Amino acid sequence: MTAADHPLSRRLAQVLALAPDSPAIEFDGSWHSWGALARAAHGLRDRVGSPCRIGILVRNRPEHVAALLGVLLAGGTVVVINPARGDDRTRADIAALELPLVIGGPGDLDTLVAHGAANLAITGLRTPPAANNVAPQSDCAVVASAVAVRMLTSGTTGPPKRVDITYDMLARSVIGGDPARAEAPIEPRRGVAIVNAPLVHIGGVFRVLQCVTEARPFVLLPKFELDRWADAVRRHRPGAVSLVPAALRTVLHSDLTAADLAGIRVVTSGTAPLSADDADAFRAKFGIPVLTSYAATEFGGGVAGWTLPDHERYWSAKRGSVGRTTGGAALRVVGADGVELGPGESGLLEVKPGQLGPNSDWIRTTDLARIDADGFLWILGRADQAIIRGGFKIMPDDVRTALESHPDVLGAAVVGRADTRLGETPVAMVELRERHSAEPGALADYLGTRLARYEIPTEIAIVAAIPRTPSGKADLAAVRAHFDADTVPGRA
Structure with a gap:
């Protein structure tokens, strides 16, 4: 079976043909039909031709959704390229990939793709013209036909790397269970979803493909912006929304009321840690439970999370947990010697993702964790981000x-900074809530009653906005660079 014959590809084709005149994507105040999306996707499939590794300079726009679908319909591999990483880095990335074709908006192609390289410009949901500079026999011999998306990781602590997501993994993630279920008959769904996660991140790809495979119309936002998001929520009243922790805190500390969010029964949150206090404060303000989860690009999606029944029964006793295994995953905690630890003991988390099938190997993470006797998972922090200050271990989270x-604090990020005497000390970058103020000294005093003295940052920098990755996580490499640029006597 070729990738073009995969049940996921056939499911996409089935949905695109279901109800051509029905609305599919709302973008910038206008609706685009399933028929328009289908014509654009099939047109791109025809332009792609043979299954190839196809680069897409991805932005949250309807034509970029069509490009993603078109490559998957052709059985090719989407190589995700982030045009917002900086022009020089993106040009170098494209050159190193040696792709037979790069798809993107005209402006991105003109700026980022070398003159004479094969490219295909897309603007709006219309059948694209023939690709430029493509040789009659394009070299597609380097295709890994089982790979659907070569996805960028979030790049929280360093340069993003690419992870291969296979067609089977995608099918298990967005449809669930056996990929063959992708061919089950389907009827268009009622209700409108909201997609604000970026397509350069696995969360955005999953959310879009979930909507398409369910034949569910959705609002596509260029990025999370409070006013645009709130407007979409008021107009469409979705039953569930997904918010990364940074976005959830923005909503929590906004002037929005429970009436603004009426209709939402549950909020899901992942990609980064969310404190139990924030989850409880969100429910207290809006009356909506927050279901946290644990996932990674390398797993092909989520491996643990809260369900609403579990939340109603266990949250008060298990608050702060990221829930129990989902999607057929298996979890365990091991010590430094690799031996599995018992319930409640802390160690390194190992995962067998359900997305990889029943015979997958254990994947060791760098996350410190514990699992209780009821199977609830707590993520305690990244082992490779622990700060050792004069022999004392500090967990940045x-x-x-x-x-x-x-x-007064909207968000914070904490990293270690080299120190000639102590080895490392914690430093923190803080973003304040709108119309609020606080001084670094006052924040340090506040921490004095909540942390051990050695945990209190030696420097707190208040900034207009914390640098973040496309997934909404703090960009710790950029945060570290901010502090490394300082010169303070006695520090390495």
Whole structure:
């Protein structure tokens, strides 16, 4: 079976043909039909031709959704390229990939793709013209036909890397269970979803493909912006929305009321840690439970999460957990010697993702975790981000959570900085809530009653906005670079 014959590709074709005149994507105030999306996707499939690795300079636009679908309909591999990483880095990335074709908006292609390289410009949901500079016999011999998306990781601590997501993994993630279920008959769904996750991140790809495989219309936002998101929520009243922690805190500390969010029964949140206090504050303000989850690009999606029944029964006793296994995953915690630890013991988390099938190997993560006797998972922090200050171990997430509990703080990021005497000390970058103010000294005093003295940052920098990755996580490499640019006597 070729990738073009995969049940997922056939499911996409089935949905695109279901109801051509029905609305599919709302973007910038206008609706585009399933028929328009289908024509654009099939047109791109025809332009792609043979299954190839096709680069897409991805932005949250309807034609970029069509490009994603078109490559998958052709059985090719989508190589995700982020045009917002900086022109020089993106040009170098494209050159190193040696792709037979790059798809993108005209402006991105003109700026980022070398003159004479094969490219295909897309603007709006219309059948694209023939690709430029493509040789009659394009070299597609380097295709890994089982790979659907070569996805960028979030690049929280360093340069993003690419992870291969196979057609089977995508099918298990967006449809569930056996990929063969992708061919089950389907009827168009009622209700409108909201997609604000970026397509350069796996969360955005999953959300879009979930909507398409369910034949569910959706609002596509260029990025999360409070006013645009709130307007879409008021107009369409979705039953569920997904918010990364940074976006959830923006909503929590906004002037929005429970009436603005009427209709939402549940909020899901992942990609980064969310404190139990924030989850409880969100429910107290809006009356909506927050279901956190644990996922990674390498897993092909989520491996643990809260369900609503579990939340109603266990949250008060298990608050702060990211839930129990989902999607057929298996979890365990091991010690430094690789031996599995018992319930409640802390160690490194290992995962067998359900998306990889029943015979997958254990994947060791760098996350410190514990699993209780009922199977609930707590993520305690990244082992490779622990700060050792004069022999004392500091977990950055503990410091970040304490800072974010301050009423004036919208978000925080904590990293270690080299110190000639102590080895490392914690430093923090803080973003304040709109129309609020706080001084670094006052924040340090606030932490004095919540943390050990050695955990309190030696420097707190208040900034207009914390640099973030496309997935909404703090860009720790950029945060570290901010502090490394300082010169302070006695520090390496």
